């Protein structure tokens with residue numbers, strides 16, 4: 150079974166509502182003009198997603214709802230409670246109200262700049278699944294951890310903690326996406342080699358099989374993230390256990406994002 154590749158743009162702290170609207174209009178116009186791309190999207194052969202900042206989500210949700218090309222919407226973080234005295238935080242249900250289907254959890258910038266722990270990521274994972282929001286769980290090692298040769302150990306720990314309390318009946322293959330993002334490859338222009346990225350993604354799939362069974366492992370989508378660009382997308386997408394990409398910088402420009410999309414489609418043929 151071929152999993153539907155997911156190309157997701159994590160915009161990080163870029164683009165307010167105005168720029169978000171312009172971007173989506175430009176993306177839809179470009180897709181509408183390109184009949185082969187439009188066909189691929191209409192037949193759901195590839196899923197596209199964008200993850201704008203919180204304040205731009207409502208605008209994005211509105212633009213997407215009125216278009217005939219599908220584009221999934223997600224947020225970059227959420228809190229694990231539904232409401233309460235948590236100044237500056239956003240609840241998952243609020244994200245769903247403005248049209249989000251996905252939420253990125255455990256991004257390395259959240260872990261390393263904002264001190265998010267495996268424990269809080271686990272709480273957020275459980276809450277997202279409880280309310281029907283699909284987490285894109287990020288895992289990945291730092292350069293020191295890689296040099297020490299403990300990549301798999303680190304990734305395993307992150308997976309165990311994030312997926313604690315989640316059971317197979319929660320249909321993780323359809324409700325969770327995992328993104329392997331080596332910290333040293335994020336925003337550095339230094340992408341992991343196709344073979345290394347494939348190796349870790351295969352390890353993640355094996356972990357899912359051991360924890361949740363083979364149906365979950367065969368169906369769950371595992372993305373690679375870290376310096377994905379149009380010219381390196383094809384090689385990545387040809388890897389057996391890589392089902393798409395979580396793209397930072399290169400997703401901010403419509404033309405560059407489209408380059409990644411087109412090269413991914415080429416890899417599928």
Ligand SMILES: O=C(CO)COP(=O)(O)O
Pocket residue numbers: 159256330334335336337338374375376377395396397398399
């Ligand atoms: O962090 C990333 C996506 O979540 C990757 O960022 P870059 O594509 O800019 O390296």
